[in-house]
Amino acid sequence: MYVRKSRLxxxxxxxxxxxxxxxxxxxxxxxxxxxxxxxxxxxxxxxxYFMGTENGIALFASSGSGAMEAAVSNLFSPGDxxxxxxxGKFGERWVQMAQAFNLETVVLAKPYGExxxxxxxxxxxRQHPDVQGVLVQATESSTGISHDVQSMGRMVAAxxxxxxxxxxxxxxxSILEIDQWGLDVxxxxxxxxxxxxxxxxxxxxxxxxxxxxxxxTNPNFYFNLxxxxxxxxxxxxxxxxxxxxxxxxxxxLRYIRELGRDQLIRxxxxxxxxxxxxxxxxxxxxxxxxxxxxxxxxxxxxxDGLDSGQIVRAYKDRFEAVIANGQGSMKGQIxxxxxxxxxxxxxLFATIxxxxxxxxxLGRNVDFGVGVQAAQAVYLDAxxxxxxxxx
Amino acid sequence: MYVRKSRLxxxxxxxxxxxxxxxxxxxxxxxxxxxxxxxxxxxxxxxxYFMGTENGIALFASSGSGAMEAAVSNLFSPGDxxxxxxxGKFGERWVQMAQAFNLETVVLAKPYGExxxxxxxxxxxRQHPDVQGVLVQATESSTGISHDVQSMGRMVAAxxxxxxxxxxxxxxxSILEIDQWGLDVxxxxxxxxxxxxxxxxxxxxxxxxxxxxxxxTNPNFYFNLxxxxxxxxxxxxxxxxxxxxxxxxxxxLRYIRELGRDQLIRxxxxxxxxxxxxxxxxxxxxxxxxxxxxxxxxxxxxxDGLDSGQIVRAYKDRFEAVIANGQGSMKGQIxxxxxxxxxxxxxLFATIxxxxxxxxxLGRNVDFGVGVQAAQAVYLDAxxxxxxxxx
Numbered sequence: 001m002y003v004r005k006s007r008l009x010x011x012x013x014x015x016x017x018x019x020x021x022x023x024x025x026x027x028x029x030x031x032x033x034x035x036x037x038x039x040x041x042x043x044x045x046x047x048x049y050f051m052g053t054e055n056g057i058a059l060f061a062s063s064g065s066g067a068m069e070a071a072v073s074n075l076f077s078p079g080d081x082x083x084x085x086x087x088g089k090f091g092e093r094w095v096q097m098a099q100a101f102n103l104e105t106v107v108l109a110k111p112y113g114e115x116x117x118x119x120x121x122x123x124x125x126r127q128h129p130d131v132q133g134v135l136v137q138a139t140e141s142s143t144g145i146s147h148d149v150q151s152m153g154r155m156v157a158a159x160x161x162x163x164x165x166x167x168x169x170x171x172x173x174s175i176l177e178i179d180q181w182g183l184d185v186x187x188x189x190x191x192x193x194x195x196x197x198x199x200x201x202x203x204x205x206x207x208x209x210x211x212x213x214x215x216x217t218n219p220n221f222y223f224n225l226x227x228x229x230x231x232x233x234x235x236x237x238x239x240x241x242x243x244x245x246x247x248x249x250x251x252x253l254r255y256i257r258e259l260g261r262d263q264l265i266r267x268x269x270x271x272x273x274x275x276x277x278x279x280x281x282x283x284x285x286x287x288x289x290x291x292x293x294x295x296x297x298x299x300x301x302x303x304d305g306l307d308s309g310q311i312v313r314a315y316k317d318r319f320e321a322v323i324a325n326g327q328g329s330m331k332g333q334i335x336x337x338x339x340x341x342x343x344x345x346x347x348l349f350a351t352i353x354x355x356x357x358x359x360x361x362l363g364r365n366v367d368f369g370v371g372v373q374a375a376q377a378v379y380l381d382a383x384x385x386x387x388x389x390x391x
Numbered sequence: 392m393y394v395r396k397s398r399l400x401x402x403x404x405x406x407x408x409x410x411x412x413x414x415x416x417x418x419x420x421x422x423x424x425x426x427x428x429x430x431x432x433x434x435x436x437x438x439x440y441f442m443g444t445e446n447g448i449a450l451f452a453s454s455g456s457g458a459m460e461a462a463v464s465n466l467f468s469p470g471d472x473x474x475x476x477x478x479g480k481f482g483e484r485w486v487q488m489a490q491a492f493n494l495e496t497v498v499l500a501k502p503y504g505e506x507x508x509x510x511x512x513x514x515x516x517r518q519h520p521d522v523q524g525v526l527v528q529a530t531e532s533s534t535g536i537s538h539d540v541q542s543m544g545r546m547v548a549a550x551x552x553x554x555x556x557x558x559x560x561x562x563x564x565s566i567l568e569i570d571q572w573g574l575d576v577x578x579x580x581x582x583x584x585x586x587x588x589x590x591x592x593x594x595x596x597x598x599x600x601x602x603x604x605x606x607x608t609n610p611n612f613y614f615n616l617x618x619x620x621x622x623x624x625x626x627x628x629x630x631x632x633x634x635x636x637x638x639x640x641x642x643x644l645r646y647i648r649e650l651g652r653d654q655l656i657r658x659x660x661x662x663x664x665x666x667x668x669x670x671x672x673x674x675x676x677x678x679x680x681x682x683x684x685x686x687x688x689x690x691x692x693x694x695d696g697l698d699s700g701q702i703v704r705a706y707k708d709r710f711e712a713v714i715a716n717g718q719g720s721m722k723g724q725i726x727x728x729x730x731x732x733x734x735x736x737x738x739l740f741a742t743i744x745x746x747x748x749x750x751x752x753l754g755r756n757v758d759f760g761v762g763v764q765a766a767q768a769v770y771l772d773a774x775x776x777x778x779x780x781x782x
Contacts, residue, residue: 028397199633242590
């Protein structure tokens with residue numbers, strides 16, 4: 001038996017930032033004190049920077065699904081018609097949630113592994129001019145694809161409808177110009193690019209969305225948007241905040257300010273590109289097809305004859321590493337590596353080297369090193385010149 | 392300048408259990424693994440022990456208000472009539488929440504500092520035989536009183552209505568025989584007797600309550616009771632759980648099993664009794680009148696001519712200790728010491744000695760030691776014999 005450190009390579013939870021772990025240990029913390037109010041309002045200010053928006057921001061003690069519910073329960077009334085772009089497990093969650101709140105749900109469904117095309121949404125908006133909202137994922141992490149929310153934002157902005165974007169894995173892993181693109185509600189979670197455990201969710205809310213909230217009649221209380229958006233900048237929360245997680249988030253946002261928000265996004269996208277090239281160099285097939293691949297997570301098809309669960313299990317059994325299987329009907333078919341948040345090339349080189357060992361062990365022909373070389377090439381292509389320039 | 396350790400003496404958040412703080416630092420944790428499922432289902436099993444109920448238990452990533460909303464949104468339909476027992480800030484929260492979900496709300500209001508009498512509820516139930524629910528606090532921590540939920544349970548059990556008990560500060564600080572007394576829904580939070588930071592809430596749900604959930608039409612998704620109650624014993628949660636807090640809770644519940652659930656309750660009640668006797672020995676007046684004093688928290692009236700905020704500030708400025716002011720209209724009038732969770736006599740002796748110094752400094756005549764002596768007498772009365780017996 002050798003040393004085996006346990007590692008998370010999943011698209012949420014993601015590896016924790018060490019200084020955030022230390023911050024979360026604060027045991028002498030009351031949330032209605034000047035110190036905590038300063039931390040809370042600082043987090044709200046830093047979220048404006050991280051999200052790149054001047055819209056109001058609500059922060060909830062909940063998982064990301066809670067902030068999704070906030071959008072549905074605050075912005076719509078029973079019988080309101082919404083279009084849901086659904087191409088994976090999280091698109092389907094929008095459908096379930098909209099139905100739970102008695103919305104009339106028009107589903108723009110695409111097969112798993114594909115993106116909804118802007119032209120398809122445009123046609124559907126023409127077909128349903130009475131639509132009051134469009135619900136979509138920036139990144140569908142169950143399949144490793146993105147939707148073109150920039151084009152969708154432009155289309156929806158020209159209507160009375162509002163665009164609600166689940167960017168729980170999209171934030172910090174893809175460029176989202178919230179204000180310019182007209183993304184009315186954009187939703188994030190703590191255990192993704194924000195490098196702390198699950199338990200906090202947040203969303204930005206445009207004035208257009210607030211105007212809809214004023215006439216919407218679905219009931220809400222815990223997830224009331226207006227109350228949260230107004231209280232946050234004062235360092236308050238309507239209900240007891242998840243205070244230890246908040247201190248961790250404050251630390252992470254400080255780190256992201258130092259690193260640069262765009263740099264964090266480029267980091268994820270570069271790791272995603274390297275992962276795609278490594279997988280293809282090893283003869284594996286990417287799951288994203290007719291699709292924009294996500295920067296947050298890469299989904300790879302298990303080779304013919306293998307259950308992807310075998311690969312997931314081998315990572316755990318051999319290397320104490322947790323990678324993601326497919327979800328729902330994709331279970332057993334794909335496996336997924338995450339890139340969003342606190343991941344670096346060191347993580348990736350080793351992960352690919354381990355993949356080579358695992359494929360070999362599962363009876364595949366593997367040229368050891370070929371996958372790693374592909375990742376090294378991406379690294380040198382992106383960072384080699386910069387290093388050279390510094391000499 | 393001397394060493395001053397910062398301390399929480401508030402009824403939530405409460406002091407953290409050190410082993411729970413260590414457990415919450417786990418950075419290599421994924422919630423869809425066998426290890427985490429075992430921890431999760433273990434927490435559900437231990438919550439059955441802690442709450443003393445065989446009813447199903449739902450565990451949410453939210454603050455306590457989220458679990459309160461779960462009761463309102465799962466069990467009732469718009470237009471349903473509920474009686475709300477309101478004698479403080481949290482009673483008023485029930486009213487706001489019931490109204491947000493369009494219930495017809497009959498308020499049984501009592502002045503702050505008093506308990507609702509069972510006979511008053513009985514009269515109101517006779518007056519409104521069409522009532523579908525009664526909402527109450529076990530402990531109204533804003534004023535330091537308890538309601539007699541045992542008698543209320545018996546009354547409501549004889550009707551078709553269900554009794555929903557906010558026991559966020561009542562659990563672990565007062566005896567609640569959930570199953571025997573017919574308490575249909577009983578709600579708790581993590582940052583109270585459970586000695587970890589805020590961010591988890593839980594509630595037990597009787598079969599009678601579930602029968603009502605089946606016909607209720609208020610919308611809910613994130614806080615769906617049935618989904619949570621069914622998933623928990625399997626170690627699953629419908630949405631991403633607040634996993635670091637859950638590991639902390641597992642540790643606390645292990646501690647409570649060792650200590651004994653009834654012993655934890657006796658501990659709070661003994662500290663509450665000692666606090667009351669100390670305050671009275673110092674010539675202070677208790678706020679609870681015509682009321683059952685709470686084991687969770689003791690509210691004391693500021694002496695004539697003093698704003699209770701002066702006492703709260705002095706604790707912070709002199710001793711880095713956070714005690715609670717009054718809330719809402721009680722602000723400036725009362726100050727509150729907590730007893731629920733990880734508090735011991737050592738904490739109390741020092742807190743009272745500090746109160747003597749603070750009252751002296753604020754110009755009151757104080758016989759130094761008189762308050763502490765009263766607490767010592769309670770300690771010796773309760774524990775002296777036991778220690779003697781062990782010699």
